[in-house]
Amino acid sequence: MPPQQIKQHDRYKHGQFALVLSLVFTLFFLYLAVTRQTMVYTLISLAFIFESLIQQLLLRRLVKEGVSPTDHSKRTRIYTLLQVFSLFTGNIFTASFAFRLRQAKETISYTFMTYIFIADVFLVALTALNIFKPYVTNSFLIILISLISLTVIDGLFIHYLKADITETKSHRARIKLLIVFLMITALTGNVLRLLLSYQLYIHYIQTDESKREQSNQFWQKITRSFTSMLGLLFIVIIFSLSWMSTFTFVESFAVENNYQTLLLEPSLTHPFGTDNFGRDVYSRVVRGGVISLTIGVLTTLIPMLIGGALGAISGYFHPLVDQTVMRVLDALYAIPGILLAIAIIAAFGSNTTNLVIALSIGAIPMFARTMRANVLIIKKLEYIEASRAIGESEWKILFKHIVPNALAPMIVRATLAIGTAVIATSSLSFLGLGVEPHVPEWGNVLRVGSAYLETEPYLAIFPGLAIILLVLSFNFLGDGVRDALDPKMN
Structure with missing residues (x-):
């Protein structure tokens, strides 16, 4: 493969992306090492320098030898193996690239399992920081040992999926056991396990060839997009850590005042420091993750269902219905969502339920417009006319044939809208109009830290x-998701 063509390959671009981010974090840790003058930051910065150098060497050897592991020399394989261990220094970017580079043929199952393993390592490391606390929960040690064991097992599964992936069709029993194992261990909050179990079922158990082809095409595009997988990985880490914090984090550190530990700087005991009430900011950020995610998902799912139904009805039925529904929604759409939310919360009070309702109402017109536009296109297609010709009812045609085929843009819109909902939630909490002030939601934590930007900036930075x-x-x-569902790209 010519060098110019190699540089356009997904694996090479992934490597460049990893190198840039690795260098950015190297400079960040070097700054901390110089300003803080602590051995920990010095060692971390040296590790990142070494990993960045290895990454640069790998990129040069890829241009020379090619991106396929079958073309790599023994030295390149050693570099790749060394880069895998960068995961244990927290360099998720170079580690994910190394895992990807070690497989000759990229498969969805192998990619998912590597990211599951990476999420496991981070979950164990972030949970283990509680060891330095004055005391831990009764279930902490059992949960931590279980997570470490699970990480080791997942490492073995990486080797299994890498080595036996061409033979697994004749080993359906083992695949079924793996699916059951993944579904049970998904209780840790790692939704990647559910995605992998679904993919294994579709690829090895499902007999419908069309469903298998459609699913493989979608997930192949997602797994080959390193930015999408890194985004999904971070979401999974935040959710899994926040979910497991119920059993591994002492809640009192996050919510109860401790006037003997006021405004302490970051340390092993308090990785993010303590606020002006002596509460551990690290525990508050971790416990607040599931709150921010839950509110973000709810304030996207609710308007998606309501707005989708209104948009489908508006686009399919008589123009009078369309005009009536859409003009009402246009009036609602004319009001900025954040101002509408502030007005609703000011009228009915500041709490989590009112926050979800306020943000959901403002997002309904956006989803309704998206669904209506798709319905207007689909209802003119020939198979819809054929459904009418055989006597199917209008409601059945709408919700059985039209809505399922109009969901792709809605899913893309919803995925992008969750981020906006998280920002809106944090913004309202920052203003004192979101969840209750004592709840460790990220906006509340940021509001407390903003008062100490000059003296203790870490309270707002984290x-x-x-x-x-x-x-x-x-x-x-x-x-x-948008690229994977785009029919033009397909």
């Missing part, structure tokens, strides 16, 4: 970074 990364992750994932 929750702010969490919001930024989560929103970026949903945007990356939404872009990947």
